[in-house]
Amino acid sequence: MSFADRLRLPKSGLVKAIAVMLGLTLGFGLGGCTTGNPASTNPTRTLKVGATLEPASMDAWHNTAAAIPQVLLYNVYETLVKVDADGQIRPLLAQAWEVSPDRLTYSFHLNPAAKFASGAPVDAAAVVANINRMKADPKLTETLKAQLAIVTGAAVVGEREVEIKLSRPSLMWLYDMTTSVGMMLDPAFTGDVASATAGSGPYAFKAHDKGQSVTLVANNAYWGTPARFDEVVFRYYADPNAENAAMLSGDLDIVSSLQAPDALSQFSDTTRFTTINGTTNGEVVLGFNHSKKALSNLKVRQALTMAINRRELIDTVWNGQGTLIGSMAVPTDPWFEDLSGTNAYNPTQAKKLLKEAGYGDGLTLRLRVPVIPYAVKSAQFVASQLRDVGVTVKVEELDFTRWLSEVFTNGDYDLTIVGHTEPRDFPKFANPKYYWRYDSKKFQQLYQAADVTPDDAKAVAGMKASLRYLADDAAAIWLFDLPNLVITKNTITGLPANASSISFDLTSIASR
């Protein structure tokens, strides 16, 4: 007996129509899972990478969004030199380089095989054209302008040899050249860099399906080791749960960055998934507003630092994942040393210092954080530990754009927590206008002296000294270094443990 009979439904046209439609919907739907699975409609060798921040365009020169170099750097556009997973500078378009004794002139010897996707060579003239183009572009992002500010000129020395002159020596400059500012664009390209690419990398941009994905295709004319995938799709998820679900259901090959470490347990099946756990460039900084009277007092800053048990914070808010750093450097930086023992956890001493500073009767501070999981969770923990030493903390959560305008730009805060994900970003402490309003002449001298030191080893030692100064001066509280949590299918190999660059570097990734 049919369902309709049982309900004594008249077998009218309406019922039949409904039955047909239901059948069609289900048939379509289930048919879709065998024939419609994205994997089977794509050509062979497709890599699908899940990510959370979608780029608004493909133009890294006029848009600061980190999501752009994540896709393009090293994959589509190449740089003279690149940074490897251990933070070391390696050859890319330049196979070798020399630095003059005064460290003002860099001579790069370009790889003779290097060519753009169009077939045009990446020669000295192309490098000079790129530097000149950026220097002449009034709309270039402030970040790139600042990085180019010390470049006084670039000159062709030979067909494959280029010389770049600086106005002062800088240890940082060559590192900067491994990021977006070093990306070489085909000088012959006349299209719109927002929606097309013309690089020399193993992949080329194919399509940006707004709200969904960015697709790269193999550059078959690549001059180096050929691309291992015909197509790479970066799929974007506003909701991290959706990204995890796509990985669990087999729709993705890689989750490029797990948004919350409590999701790790979902991928514990080692027969299906591999978990990569390394370090990133993301220092989670509890920033002080140094223009506020209480926070301009060293004793108060030291007391606040001593009041927070950072090991316990990592265990409580980030599932024990993350590295203690104690200053504004991460383990892949050449000048890193673990300074988390400076102003170490000691609530009794914290109370004493607060009393000495004149805040024995209590202190009230506003902790304004952007709504980002690590910031919100850390804020609760910090508020609770500061309460134990007599500091009342009022936590306010703001959406990121509001945080950017009120806290970052206008400096309307006492304390805040945010991850600083740019590589080698501790020189920000030398800028008194930066949102911390940290104006330490001593630190500025230490850093600038280190940056212009002609000897590499001495320069690194100088950087270490300036970082130690920051920690001693309790310029901020460095809660932890965000872990690089990457999930891959077991068939995927070649991903480095550490995310030392802003690129999601596809060049080493392969599929078994």
Add this chain to the structure above:
Amino acid sequence: MQLGLRIAKRLGVFSVSLLGASLLIFAITQALPGDVAQVLLGTDATPEAVAQLRAQLGLDRPWLVQYLDWIGGILTGDFGVSHLSGDAVVSLLLPRLAVTMWLVGFAMFGSLLLAVPAGMIAALKRRSWQGILVSASAQVGMAIPVFWGGILAVVIFAVWLRWLPANGYVPLTQNPASWAAHLVLPVLTLSAVQAAVLIRYVRSAFVEVLNEDYYRTARSIGWTPMRALFRHGLRNVAISLVTVLGLQVSSVLVGAIVIESVFSLPGLGSLLMTAVAQRDLLVVQGTVMFLVLAVLAISALVDFSYLLIDPRQRTGREA
């Protein structure tokens, strides 16, 4: 004559509502703290550069000028340009609209498919276990938040059974089978949640029909309860059902925004969420205006549909 007057009146209300909505939308988006110039320039930008970009984008002009500029554009079909990507707002809206339209359309249809038979059973068998079961399930269904329902559906059908893709979207023109496969879970979730709400209305409307004279007459000439309900009941129930459906459209749209996020569908909802987060105000205004237009148009259609369903409304006579 009376009909023409009614239509004219309805169109008048429609236009005034749209104007009011546009003012409200503009005022609220302008009041949002934070701005797109800062988002565009990033964290290294100087305040001077931000101010300069604001001037370039025209964000420093008086509100009235900005409003008139925006509304004037809309009247000629120009919704402006996204500050963030440089794309025309309309070119961003249209592909997203298609996704939301499929989702909302199928979900409304699906909720009717579920709610009408279930509501009938709940009414006819209201004193036996079947009726109680339907009513109880509807109560449970209403208590389930739509995002939770979505996550549950993903876990069961995509992660455990691997029958359907967990999320994402493929346009119909690209691959119809894949398009349908990607829509099944979001549509089912949204339909089920909406059906849970509808079932109660359908049930009470049919319970009323059961007490009507025409129903008793139909039964007395030997019609089965289902036949009597289908032939005479459905049309009488339709008026209140259409009213409820019209009201439901806005809640389905809200549900769609949530569902789009759970299933990573590139619809209007996800466009709106991203644009709000990045203060891409013209995109926010354009999208909300579009949604308001859709809701108002549907409620106007609901009004007109009474005329089709109920002959008494056409003639102005009471039966």
